[in-house]
Amino acid sequence: MLKRFYFDLVSRERVIPDRTGIEAADLEEALEEAEAALQEMRESGEAAEFDEGWSLLIRDEAGASLRKLPILVYLALTQMMMDAGELLMFITEA
Numbered sequence: 655m656l657k658r659f660y661f662d663l664v665s666r667e668r669v670i671p672d673r674t675g676i677e678a679a680d681l682e683e684a685l686e687e688a689e690a691a692l693q694e695m696r697e698s699g700e701a702a703e704f705d706e707g708w709s710l711l712i713r714d715e716a717g718a719s720l721r722k723l724p725i726l727v728y729l730a731l732t733q734m735m736m737d738a739g740e741l742l743m744f745i746t747e748a
Contacts, residue, residue: 658715659684661691664722665707681712681720688712688723689732696729 656677663670678684688710695701704725712721 660713662711664711
């Protein structure tokens, strides 16, 4: 059975609540959707609007906080992983 998860954008001073949410089988699937949403934010340039104080908070239907992804830290780590993958491909092709 699918469950509803919400992705709120939060900082110390402000919360931008997700009023729609997504349906997912479990937290792992919701986390994959959250990661995809952060990638879309990077690609669209939206991520540039957030400083290091912002996080994407995953919560369930009851409002319980399940995971908190610091936006800039997450994007920096995933960018480093992508860069490392490209470097590895370059090295192995040489």
